[in-house]
């Protein structure tokens with residue numbers, strides 16, 4: 001008798017637990033399509049390389065990548081996404097970071113991949129980082145634009161964002177758009193729209209090209225070099241087994257977002273004051289004519 005009553009109370013506790021778990025799972029699947037990743041690196045990413053040089057700290061709230069003469073390190077999101085708004089807080093390698101690149105990008109698989117890049121090119125102490133951006137559609141890139149920043153990116157965390165929706169891709173820094181790549185398919189420009197992408201990040205040595213075209217080499221005696229990441233947020237459509245978590249009955253602001261006139265002003269301000277390189281003005285590089293999107297994006 002005693003045994004029976006214990007087992008039946010176990011059973012009911014078990015039952016309550018199942019109901020509770022079902023409730024939690026249903027909660028998380030309801031919000032799953034809205035916030036596809038948020039603020040826990042253990043849950044959101046996998047460390048992919050670096051043999052212990054990438055570390056998740058503070059219960060998943062902080063991630064550090066480091067680089068020494070032997071290896072860099074990197075991670076990627078567990079999920080794949082097809083459209084979304086991606087934010088990362090990042091504090092770059094301080095001091096002498098010449099030759100070192102911190103990359104934060106979205107990329108699909110295969111030989112005709114799509115890719116949206118932020119790359120931060122380090123520099124000697126006191127000299128400015130360059131923010132390098134690029135857009136690949138179906139394996140074709142060659143769309144570099146580079147910027148200086150209006151702050152020291154090694155002193156504090158700043159937010160670097162990529163908005164990717166059917167109409168455009170926007171790269172932003174602390175909410176200020178620095179670059180827009182529009183969907184100009186009517187002009188025959190390929191646009192990333194059908195291949196799901198993962199978020200990737202890495203810290204690596206690129207002293208063959210990064211600082212002044214490879215003139216300044218990485219000074220290994222100042223290593224190891226460390227960049228710190230926080231608050232990765234993907235407000236995104238998760239792609240899984242060929243199905244998107246978003247559908248036509250969902251209304252995400254970012255899915256149809258365009259640059260309003262004040263954002264366009266800020267974009268112009270950044271491009272006028274801080275742009276270092278723009279492929280769309282590099283006529284020497286494209287003697288056969290600038291790429292078609294350049295006719296529209298640059299005024």
Ligand SMILES: *[C@@H]1O[C@H](CO)[C@@H](O)[C@H](O)[C@H]1NC(C)=O
Nearest residue numbers: 121123127128130210211212
């Ligand atoms: C490094 O600093 C130099 C001198 O200020 C500058 O010309 C260069 O653009 C900076 N960035 C890189 C990545 O070389």
Ligand SMILES: *[C@@H]1O[C@H](CO)[C@@H](O)[C@H](O)[C@H]1NC(C)=O
Nearest residue numbers: 096217218219220221222223
């Ligand atoms: C590298 O850093 C060390 C230590 O700060 C310094 O003594 C040395 O001069 C640096 N080397 C170069 C090539 O700048």
Ligand SMILES: *[C@@H]1O[C@H](CO)[C@@H](O)[C@H](O)[C@H]1NC(C)=O
Nearest residue numbers: 030033245246247248249250
């Ligand atoms: C759209 O997705 C929501 C969940 O995100 C789901 O409840 C709904 O049934 C889906 N609608 C269609 C038409 O697929």
Ligand SMILES: *[C@@H]1O[C@H](CO)[C@@H](O)[C@H](O)[C@H]1NC(C)=O
Nearest residue numbers: 187289290291292293294295
């Ligand atoms: C860009 O515009 C110019 C002048 O309007 C035109 O001659 C040229 O063919 C265009 N280039 C491309 C690649 O569309």
